[in-house]
Amino acid sequence: MNIQFKKGVLELCVLVLTAKKDRYGYELVEQISQKFEIAEGTIYPLLRRLAAEGLFSTYLFESDEGPPRKYYKITDEGKKVKNELVSEWSKFAKGVQEMIEEGSDE
Template sequence: MNVQFKKGVLELCVLVLTSKKDRYGYELVEQISKKFEIAEGTIYPLLRRLASEGLFSTYLSESDEGPPRKYYKITHEGREVMDKMIEEWNSFAVGVQEMIGGESD
């Protein structure tokens, strides 16, 4: 898949997945990679930025498989941003699909 396509939707994917349940970084990589391939290193800078912007809060939780994991929990502000991004994505996707399908002038 085109790298630019992935970059454009990665933030939205992270927000949506985290809105369903609190997640840790590698878990997000695994979930997103089920749909399209991403490098593990692309998620962590994005998570740090979203947390610093107040879209996520974080907490540590013990793990049976090693050191404690840092979990990301979407905030109210994060949900608002996600809802706006979903609305924008849907509008964008419809426009692109119309052009692909030949429905535009």
């Protein structure tokens, strides 16, 4: 998939994933790279930016299995941004879908 296109959507993806439950960085990388190919290292700067913008808070959690993990927890502000992005995306996707269907009719 187009890199530029993916980059814009990445923010939406991490917000949606963390809205469900708190996630650690590696988990987010795994979840996203299962669906499409990304340069995994660039997720971390993105997470840092969103945390700096106040969309995430972070905490360290010692797991019984494996090494300790830095968790990202979505804030109220983050949820607000997530909802905006989701509705923007839905509108966009619906528009594209309609165009595809209209196009294939001809």
